[in-house]
Amino acid sequence: MKDKKPKNVFIKGAITHEFIGNSIYKHQSKTSIGAHNIFLGQVRADKVDDKTVSAIEYTAYEDMANQKFHDIREATFNKFNLTCMHIYHSLGTVKAGEICLFVFVSAPHRKVVFDALEYVVEEIKAHVPVFGKEIFEDQSHQWKKNT
């Protein structure tokens, strides 16, 4: 039973450093926290043959994706003793060098945040229906595949 509507994790376009900085700032009032761990996914300018990726265009099966993000949140809170957790993912165009994924976990002590963060990131990569189209400088494209 899905008893509450999951939050929207998606952000239009790149996730800015101001957004990330601000998110860190908001945690200063939570004085039981001793350790934060943040993962940022950044779009790489990969070279394929002679062409270079200039951006990734993200689409998603949004309803299912938000539900999966919600499920991952619940599972992570059950597994790890975290104070809080935030996940944001881009939709639309994110240029090479820009941030497309922002995962933020916090806890009183450090040991737990390392395992929790890796768990969340791997779960997202494996189970959330998000699709990245790598756009080359000449506007041709290929479909990204997670490894």
Place this chain on the structure above:
Amino acid sequence: MKDKKPKNVFIKGAITHEFIGNSIYKHQSKTSIGAHNIFLGQVRADKVDDKTVSAIEYTAYEDMANQKFHDIREATFNKFNLTCMHIYHSLGTVKAGEICLFVFVSAPHRKVVFDALEYVVEEIKAHVPVFGKEIFEDQSHQWKKNT
């Protein structure tokens, strides 16, 4: 042989969210990076008996500490295939809720950043001569001990 003078890792007072955001922003030109992992140590308002920690005052054996930070950097680059790494630690007074440690590692792919970040943080906690004096609201204090 210590052939080059290590960088100064210390920052006077708290590490601000603007500083962290700006550091993230600077990596947008490094388009071979696909994954960043950031650890932030935040001062907890721990309760001891009836008193609450309001700040930690950090001192260090600065020359040795900077050398140790340098050695940890070198060892980490030898062990893990990272694109870059940054470490900042506060000296002086950092209030509860503020950031006192900022470790930032980046690599083309995600797998390596999780292990690298945890390694760096544990090495810092174990080997860098930094001393935290927990100041209570009534100005009494106790000496912090890493666990």
Place this chain on the structure above:
Amino acid sequence: MEITIKYFGQIAEETNTTEETIRIENGNISNILTLLLKKYDGLKYKDFQVAQNQEIVSPETEITGAEIALLPPFSGG
């Protein structure tokens, strides 16, 4: 019954549409796949999973849902 089929990423590129409605008798997901592979010949070369009501299902799963989605390999993050 009437079912909405959604296509994503390179699957939508192949079908040239992101959503359509089909009519089908009761049966398994494999019945829907047979129908779609007939309609979109190129799909047989594509790697995808099927979701029914936002849960990944196998071809043997009974059709229960009003929403089926064809999902290419995930590449978030």
Place this chain on the structure above:
Amino acid sequence: MEITIKYFGQIAEETNTTEETIRIENGNISNILTLLLKKYDGLKYKDFQVAQNQEIVSPETEITGAEIALLPPFSGG
């Protein structure tokens, strides 16, 4: 020889100084410790490590350095 001794954190609190110079004959770190424990009685209740020229050493290590530091438990981060 002349050696600079540095004190940090709760050790400096005990000695009431952060740095001083002592004269000592050649020998081991333990010879310095004996001298300092005589001078600062409270040190014997304190937990600390000794660094010589910025490297942690044991009491058996020969005195070679011009700079010795008494370091209480680390608590960075």
